[in-house]
Amino acid sequence: MASVQHNSQSADHGARHDSRHGTDRHPAGSAPGRAGHTGRTGAAARRDLAVRAAVAQGLISEAEPVLALLDVAGIRSSAAALRAAFDEVVAPGTAVLHAFAVKATALVPVLRLLAAEGIGAEVASPGELALARAAGIPADRTVLDSPAKTTAELREAIALGIAVNADNPQELARIDALVGSGGTTSPFGLRVNPQTGAGSIGALSTATATSKFGVALRDEGARAWVVQAYLDRPWLTRLHTHSGSQGLPLELMAEGVRALHGLAEEINAAAGRRQIDTLDIGGGLPVNFASDEETPTYAAYARLLKDTVPGLLDGGYGLVTEFGRSLLAKHGLVLARVEYAKSAGGRPIAVTHAGSQIATRTVYNPVSWPLRIAAYDAGGRPKSGPDVAQDIAGPACFAGDLLAENRALPLLEQGDLVAALDTGAYYFTNHYAYNSLVRPGIQGFTVRPRAGTDGADGVGGADGAGGIDGTDGVGDTDEVRFTTVRAPQTVEEIVTESGGAYADALLDD
């Protein structure tokens, strides 16, 4: 198992996890075990195999010193867990649409993989809608949110028949004008802000008193306005809320859903019919960035919803969910070469190719967004050795470009690799173009047991990478199949995107 340590806010000594789940380091010098033989989780074992194989297959190299990997089996298992969790708590026959928040991992092959697992798409921009359509997500499995929809966007959504959640009274007035012409199959809802409060990350808390999202339900006169808005619009049949992302306690999420359900009941009572037939409860399940354990689970949240808002699940309402991070975060990693190992002021520094362009939130707000870093040697084997506090720096030209500061890991050397874990959502797909650094390529991987072996033990079949001796059980790269999800951006593309076709534009006036 790779040396992995969670970032703590302090100088980060001793933020070690116990190894109950096999996610912790091995004693120095011990060989990494095989999947299922040392208590490591399947995901951690697959990750180590994938890193080793990525090196052996030449996917990470001097020419391509940073690479993102997606664990296909992990994504499938999270999608299945989401479906199972709600199947468990809803009344039989309840219509449930799980719409993946595309912004979390905006990749067409990922959307299509999720679609194969029964998951739709929540989109919030023309680009995201285009991605969902390119992935073949049907209109009736697509939901459009966003606080700034133009009339043209609304018109397109309505022409396609996708569900639209209006954010505010002005948007509702635009929809009035468009729906006036009739003939759409789009279901419409209104987003409300239950103003139930913030989680631990302010920037991601959407249910604060002054959040920019939705109709602020506790503001004076707002609730009566919302009820009347529904009574005036018989075609308004959904109600939407999303209380925030990462950092929200489950109880606060459930509290927002309880407020949503209470409002729907009030509107339906006022209408004298079940005008609202579907509740869209948003996403926001937090992700554990501290270990390989996947907690909290969808099952725990679904059970909490059942306890907190039993009427939500009794069959009276269809359900839409919009989870993003919790479906993908733990199934992606960024692998980067250590270009140089140096030291300053007594602090060792590994200068790598992954920094702010990939981990923007972590770099600018390390306290809210700590990432686990795993250390591998040049052959992609988990690195061992005594812990040394060191900085893991990125390639960008500003001092704060650090993936991790003062992190205890085996001392990294030139040519080693670092992996930024749990970066499958909101990291390598949310590229930051500082320093014109290219967007890295993304490979999906699948680990297959080899016929005639127990599925993990190497037979020395490493194909060609220097330094792989095939003796520690992960040398058999035939087990890991990679498939391109996104090609790396080229510098030619950067020139084009940077006005390359208009080189003289500012000269002739």
Ligand SMILES: *Cc1c(COP(=O)(O)O)cnc(C)c1O
């Ligand atoms: C971002 C967002 C989501 C997804 O949030 P996660 O924390 O990634 O689950 C869902 N719904 C809306 C409206 C969002 O803005």
